Amino acid sequence: MVKKAAYTVLPKGSVTAPLGYQAAGLHAGIKRKKKDVGLLLSTVPAAAAGVFTMNTVRAACVTQNEQQLQAMPYLQAIVVNSGNANACTGAQGDADAKAMQSHTAAELGLPSHAVAIASTGVIGVPMPMETLKQGITQAAGGVSEAGGDDFSEAMLTTDTCLKQIAVQLTIDGKTVTIGGAAKGSGMIHPNMATMLAFVTTDAKVDPAALQTLLRQTTDQTYNCITVDGDTSTNDMVLVLANGLADNHTLTPAHPDWADFAAAFRHVSEKLAKDIARDGEGATKxxxxxxxxxxxxxxxxxxxxxxxxxxxxxxxxxxxxxxxxxxxxxxxxxxxxxxxxxxxxxxxxxxxxxxxxxxxxxxxxxxxxxxxxxxxxxxxxxxxxxxxxxxxxxxxxxxxxxxxxxxx
CATH class of the missing domain: 3.10.20.340 (ArgJ beta chain, C-terminal domain)
Structure with missing residues (x-):
């Protein structure tokens, strides 16, 4: 007998579905017309986890985020831009990545280590920093719980649709929500496609357990998709868990851990399948x-x-x-x-x-x-x-x- 899923898929879901998340997305001018700067904010610090591309040619944002999470597995904001990957841009690219982080932190009143950055787009072109900074300033002043769709749209490149989901379940008698957004259509063959995915939850989760869960789930979902066999320089998946649902801290020893893990996997599998379905030029x-x-x-x-x-x-x-x-x-x-x-x-x-x-x-x-x-x-x-x-x-x-x- 197949066990009934302990979670419910919400009819309208995004990264702002869980408690305490706000977002924004807008057109700053990196791209000609479409939205190109997005900002995701947790109102309180969140346990964080990440997995990153195995490509040895890596964008500055990948290296910076990985080192940052290894030192301190907590975040409060993620800023993302599309239209420029800031990859293969040398020392200037590294400096621009740090400036992207510090400018976002200053606009939000946060320490720099609380901000993760992500970029996607053309490789080998210097980032138009003044344009990006203006976009970040504008986004920081416009974050809201209604901004999930705009955030998701701001990271698209050749994608033809938004890729979003949210699910809910009960843990310790509390309602817990998990939301997610992703982008990816070409250059998809993750080894952890260009692929970015961001997952948010208001559950309280032990950071080490969250990292292990993300790595295991990635191997079963994002790492099981391919569009064209190309592993990007910028692939990453980041997860935030801010604990505002007020459940007891989740670890594998928690009686509801299996239910949380199943819901988490559903979010990731849905996003991964959406990426595969939306492969560049794909019909099936x-x-x-x-x-x-x-x-x-x-x-x-x-x-x-x-x-x-x-x-x-x-x-x-x-x-x-x-x-x-x-x-x-x-x-x-x-x-x-x-x-x-x-x-x-x-x-x-x-x-x-x-x-x-x-x-x-x-x-x-x-x-x-x-x-x-x-x-x-x-x-x-x-x-x-x-x-x-x-x-x-x-x-x-x-x-x-x-x-x-x-x-």
Whole structure:
């Protein structure tokens, strides 16, 4: 029997859904027209956690935030800009990142270490600091509980939609809310896409437990998506927990920890799937479920390789039930398996058994591939472990968008 979820998804959710969070987003002029500076504020200091890109070419904001959280796992504000990644900008970029942080802190009356920064956009271009500072000043004067949508919009680049969610659950008899917002459409292949995600909660959570939970959840969600196989210089996920729900401090020893972790994972999984679904030029969300593996890590490795295969992605775009490409991707994934034991389904349609093709219903398979969500299942028949990875199809528009990103 499947246990009923302990949380409820709110019909309208954002990072300001939990108690004590305010936000703003506006057009400062870094981009030509759209919003490009966002600010998120907790009214009280919050326990914080973060995960960051594994790319060795890293933007200044990534390095600065990681060092800051290692020294002190508490934050009270996050400032983000789009239109400029402030990556590969040398010593000036490092100085600009610090100035972005200190200016935000001064405008909010906070110590600098209470502010995290995030940037996304074109790589290798100096940040227009005067424009950015003016935007931060304006945003600091306009934060409100109604500003969640504006904050979310301000960090978009090639995204076509806002990516937001909020859920609620009861802990120690108190209502706890978790909200989230993300951006990402291209350059998505996280190793912790350009990907940014921010999660807020009014729960009281031990900082070390929060960091462990975020890392575990990231491996199961954000690190299981891909759009184009490119890991960004600016990827990060930041979490704030300000404790205003007044519950007893959450750790794995708390009786409601499993419920909180499940709700937290739902928020992250929803944001991750929204990123995959909104891949540049994408028309379909692709879910690859690998089961019958000897371990979760093996299942994950195979699932990510299949969902990231350009040949699989183009077959999905063309609604071509080319199951051989799926098996081939498993074959070069590097996992130990026996091809003669593999079964494959497209939706509910079995297309291969024991590593060989079946005489399947081509029209039924094509009908599934024409849907907006395509599900591919691979059974390795070697064990009990499973994992799911998320991606999208590869279309003509992906090339068009990325051929002119700077212009």
């Amino acid at each position: 969300l692709v879910e690859v479920h690998v089961k019958g593996a000897v371990s979760v890590s093996v299942a994950t490795q195979a699932a990510k390789k299949v969902v990231g295969s350009s040949l699989v992605k183009t077959a999905v775009f063309g609604a071509d039930a080319n199951w051989g490409r799926i098996l081939a991707a498993v074959g070069y994934s590097g996992i130990p398996f026996d091809a003669g034991r593999v079964n494959i389904w497209l939706g509910d349609v079995p297309v291969a058994q024991n590593g060989m093709g079946l005489s399947f219903d081509e029209e039924a398979a094509k009908a599934h591939l024409l849907g907006d969500t395509v599900q591919i299942t691979v059974d390795l028949n070697l064990g009990d472990a499973s994992a799911t990875a998320y991606g999208c199809d590869l279309t003509y528009d992906y090339v068009r968008i990325n051929a002119s990103y700077r212009t």
